[in-house]
Amino acid sequence: MWLLLPILLYSAVFLSVRHIYSHWRRRGFPSEKAGITWSFLQKAYRREFRHVEAICEAYQSGKDRLLGIYCFFRPVLLVRNVELAQTILQQSNGHFSELKWDYVAGYRRFNLLEKLAPMFSAKRLSEMFGQVQKVGDHLIHHLLDKEDQGGPFEVDLQQKLRVYSVNIIANLIYGLDINNFEHKDHILTSYLSHSQAIQSIQSFTLGRLPQKSSYTYRLRDLIKQSVELREDHGLIRKDILQLLVRFRNGNEVCGDKWQLDTTNDAEKLLSIKRLAKVAEDLLKVSLDAVASTLTFTLLEILQEPLIVEKLRAEIKELSNTNGQLKFEELSGLRYMDMCLQETLRKYPPLPIIERVCRKSYSLPNSKFTIDEGKTLMVPLLAMHRDEKYFSEPMKYKPLRYLQPGNDVGQCEEKTKSNVFIGFGIGGSQCVGQNFAKLVIKVALIKLLQNFNLELDPKQVKTIQVSHRPAPLIHSKDGLKVKLKRREINPKFYS
Template sequence: MQSWPGECLPKISLVFTIAACMSMKKKTHCRHRSLHYPVRVGVLCDRSIDIIGSTIFGLDINSYEQPDNKFRKLVTALPTDNRLMAYMQMLVILIPSVARMIFSLRLPNAIGAAMLAIVKDTMEQREKQGIVRKDMMQLFMQLRNKGSVDEDDSKTWSLETTDDGHLKSMSLEAITAQATVFYFAGQETTGSTAAFTIFELAQNPEHLERLQNEVDETLKQNNGQISYDVLNKMEFLDLCVTETLRKYPGLPMLNRECTKDFTLPDTDYVIKKGTPVVISLYGIHRDSEYFPDPDKYDPNRFAEETKNYNPVAYMPFGDGPRICIAQRMGRINSKLAIVKILQHFDIEVMSKRELEYEPSGFPLVPKDGAKVRLSKRTTLAQ
């Protein structure tokens, strides 16, 4: 299977406008609520569904006003599949022969078929009607048509086919697989990162005040407009998201395979070549050897002037050639959600506590949501 080419990743800034538009829908929905109310910030996953549906699959979705839309129904069926996949991953690690036997059965995949139908319908409609949209589906189409994505942005957002008019550089199945990977990488993890950050800010009012002031001041300097560049100017926001990903890594473990025999230090135990290895990111990120006072939410541990951690141990998106390809997009979407909430709402803590997690979820998801109290701000940064 072809993988998503690295040269496409800088184009993320060009699809930022779509994500911002989706966040405006979330803000509008929240502002219609009462002045002062508790909220389960885990509902940010709804916003993630809308953003991913729009930026990747090219769909215009509003999960707040139309909760029964086709795409939302499809993706909300995934928690059951996620649990099954979690069990399958355990089989792959513990009893690989049984896992291979199950995979060889090629059981029907209704969700995969539905995803393929969405991609096929979207691409056919664009080809027939000459529709061009600045989203990842357009990049996939150019990759399929030409075998590469143009560095020249004026050519990237165009409708081009191969010389003989046939699309053959990348199959629909491969495109669907890539788009689905982006979905899995971004939906629940993006929403959870924003939710965990808002929850921790409510628990730590000194950080909340500093970040809200930064958001207000940065927006004031830019006429209240949020762009990709404006978002990157918010340095404390970046520190907060970085610390959230340290304390709550979206995917709490990594799967790797031993490439050569390795003897564990100070033991006689040898990990044989080819052995599947599970690495606990959650455990590493909560280890005081690498991160002093690991249970404390401290964004300043990542600041240059007060740096206090082992950078080798920080890998919320994995590391090496298999590092999460959607990490930039995920961080941007999480930041955008946080900024929109802080721009329009004050946040209050509902209870001082450590969060519990859903035991069956592979992504780290707060159990019963991460609840805070929101109050509409009377003065907004313009």
């Protein structure tokens, strides 16, 4: 009798697992051979298993537009065709919208990101630009102070740029006038190491662990204090949080107004808890997008002195006054735009778009239907490094994106523009991408203006890039760069 129970339990587990791993075959989809091997379990135990790399291998394993795969015990439909991925995510009418951004008002359901998109319009960003520059100056002053202590020096630029990114978020999303290069014990400084540890765990578990931690509650307290200052004491600050508070109080986030419309006494559209969750989500996304794109842009351009000289020549044309940039001139940095585009191609901040089907969806131009609750996955990293779309995909070639009429140089090739996805596709596109590009440009301009940067060629060969999920240099020294102060053209400070 006692022997029968383990046998029955084992049989039930075996049949259940077998049923899960036959999901795509039973529905007629092309699928990988499924199973959990002993070598797979060993890698998972040693945390050598890499989610993103495994998805890229699955993308390269065949020619079918769709492939059914399994992430542990989760059936996932991998889309291996760019046009099909764009069609699904742009025209699926809410079948694959991200649930965490759902917002219900009355009897209608909205995507909260779409409601908040006007926060990142050119008009709004131009008014926040002064604060962005101030944070950029904090980075430069911190590095100049280090140089004053003993001439040229080496620094882990990846870590410094992560602190810069957190400073941007603290000032514009959390409404804190703080410089984390000086306040090293602040919660958002400690969040840096915490977020890296969480990313490692999420990589191991394929992103299925709960996200809450003690930081969630501490960050919520920061939001609560800032919101109370604005709602109860009339504080006005031109930042993203001010616009979130306006939305919470039923005010428009577009237009010219920053102050709250106190005549509206209706129930708050967002609770403090929900507003804090929005802020924390923006914190995670912005930190990864800004820090990784900055880091890998510098990693690539510092290996190509000609690219650096082209960027400096373009920056030299900016009409700086007392070291301050003009917002409207940044859109004219065409070569820098191409460099950022190439970085986003080779190192997309979101290497995989993953969406859960909300209701059964018939896939375009096919006989297949994906069921409610099943996961759809678009491997951006693999697509951006596919030779059929980009020649020499592992080479850093900004001139891929040269448009007719540009005078930056001669176009090296014709890139299929519809293949480049960058900050996402359709409803999965990052609404804050213009904000991220602005913050990245300010840091690049100020670094290239103020320093000669030198990368050790030997270090480049040993650098390891991991995706957990955002790209990160995984090495003891991060991105070690030697910095030396440059003599600034006097016209910048006239």
